[in-house]
Amino acid sequence: MKHNRFVSIISIAGLAALIVMLNFTSPTDIGPFGVLLFFTTAYLVCFGVISLLMQSFLRLAFKKEIFRSKDYLYSAVLAFAPIMLLMTYSFGVMNLWTVGLVCLFICLAEFLVAKRI
Numbered sequence: 380m381k382h383n384r385f386v387s388i389i390s391i392a393g394l395a396a397l398i399v400m401l402n403f404t405s406p407t408d409i410g411p412f413g414v415l416l417f418f419t420t421a422y423l424v425c426f427g428v429i430s431l432l433m434q435s436f437l438r439l440a441f442k443k444e445i446f447r448s449k450d451y452l453y454s455a456v457l458a459f460a461p462i463m464l465l466m467t468y469s470f471g472v473m474n475l476w477t478v479g480l481v482c483l484f485i486c487l488a489e490f491l492v493a494k495r496i
Contacts, residue, residue, distance in 0.1 A: 390427020393420040418462055426458040456488045
């Protein structure tokens, strides 16, 4: 229960920072540290949303009431996929090949989490 609140609070704070950044700055004014902050807050928001969706899916599909730490690791790896896709889009190389490579990377990372822990 504590972890769910912590993830929710961090995700909401990240969303607030993201909204402020998008409304009051431009990419040229913000600099490299601002771009890093943007991608970090976007990751925190994605992590919060994906962990919430994963928790509700596990509760509905598998009748699991407890969200284990391994489930948080699965959602942390899965939350990195939209960030990687956003980065490839910002570089201008978004095509089917890069989407396939991102999916392959996420599948390999999920496999690593499944085997190591």
